[in-house]
Amino acid sequence: MKYIYLTIVLLLMPACSVIEDEKQKVQFDYAQDKKQLSYTGPLTLEDVEAALRLVGDRPIESLSISSVGGFTDAGMRLGYWVFNNQISVTVRDICASSCANYVFTAAKRRIIRPNTVIAWHGGALQNDWEIPWYISEDKAANMLEQWRFEEQDFFTMIGVNQLITVIGQRSPYKAQVPSGNWTYDQQSLVLLGVGEIEFADNIVTDNSITQEMKMQVTRLTINQQQLDTLQEN
Numbered sequence: 158m159k160y161i162y163l164t165i166v167l168l169l170m171p172a173c174s175v176i177e178d179e180k181q182k183v184q185f186d187y188a189q190d191k192k193q194l195s196y197t198g199p200l201t202l203e204d205v206e207a208a209l210r211l212v213g214d215r216p217i218e219s220l221s222i223s224s225v226g227g228f229t230d231a232g233m234r235l236g237y238w239v240f241n242n243q244i245s246v247t248v249r250d251i252c253a254s255s256c257a258n259y260v261f262t263a264a265k266r267r268i269i270r271p272n273t274v275i276a277w278h279g280g281a282l283q284n285d286w287e288i289p290w291y292i293s294e295d296k297a298a299n300m301l302e303q304w305r306f307e308e309q310d311f312f313t314m315i316g317v318n319q320l321i322t323v324i325g326q327r328s329p330y331k332a333q334v335p336s337g338n339w340t341y342d343q344q345s346l347v348l349l350g351v352g353e354i355e356f357a358d359n360i361v362t363d364n365s366i367t368q369e370m371k372m373q374v375t376r377l378t379i380n381q382q383q384l385d386t387l388q389e390n
Contacts, residue, residue, distance in 0.1 A: 187211050192218040196235075200227030200255050205235045219245040220264075226254025229281075229304065233311055236263035240315050248273050253338070262317045266353045276374045278338045280322025281308040317350035320387055325377060327387055334375045345379040 183198030185208040194212050198204070220239060226232070232255030239246060239260055246264035253276040261267060261275060269275065281304040288297045312319040324330055325339035333339075343354055379387075 185211065187215065187217075189215065192216045193221055194219075195221040197223045197249075200224055200231040200235065200260075202228060202231040202234060205231045209235075209238055217242060217244065219247060220260075221247045221249060222256060222260060223249040223251055224253070224256040224260075225251060226256050226258075229255055229259070229308075232256060232259035233307065236260050236311065236315070239263040239265075248275060250274070251276070254278055258322050259311065262312075262321065262351055263315045264352075266355065267351070268355045271356075274374055275340050276338045277322055277325060277340065279326060280319070281305040282319060282323045283326055285326070315350075318384070318388075320384070321349045321351070324379065324387060325375065327390070330377055333377065336373045336375065338373055339375045339377050342376055342378050345377060348379060348381060348384060 183196075183201070183204045185194065185196045185198075185204070187194050192215075194208060194217060196205075196208055220235075236259035238244070240263040243265045245266040245268065246261060247268040247270065248261065249270050250272075251274045252261050253274065257275050257277050258280055281301065286297070286301070288294065308322075309319060312321075320327075321341075325334040325337070330339070341349070346354060
């Protein structure tokens, strides 16, 4: 596991990845008896498109996913598919970064398996960027503006507050998130527009975060007054 700071390089690709095992391989399959697509691994546009081609026109009701995140275009592509087809999403082990931003939020219904981590660490609205020397400030600004429009359109369509991707980077919450990675309690997710959430096997243990991941992911609680203040700033 290691942290990857979201840079404009990743935006150029574009990408959004965090708590990550770089050796994780992508695997996906379709179970007709369950009407379910299973996806494991980082999100790349090539792999997402291949997974969706596998499903094709066959009946589909759910997506079972375990992903550390990946490219923003891949996350949004899968998120649009999930939303447009009214897919339920079951999260296994981890759904971080682009997976949390665009796939988890877009689901008709969300099922969180025991000992699973849902983690955010940034998005198009974040304020701090590291621009590499070979990209001009003007080009970086244009790329960022395009991403912000695309992300705004996405969250408007699915009915989720776009701030969900950056609250852990805003005051006063930033001081509570030393690792740069955060999650939300269920009440806060509902407030942000994330709909039905179910914990599999009726097991709820501190938001289903394992002891290892508790050291890396901060759980935030947001109320309406706090959210209103964030939206005004």
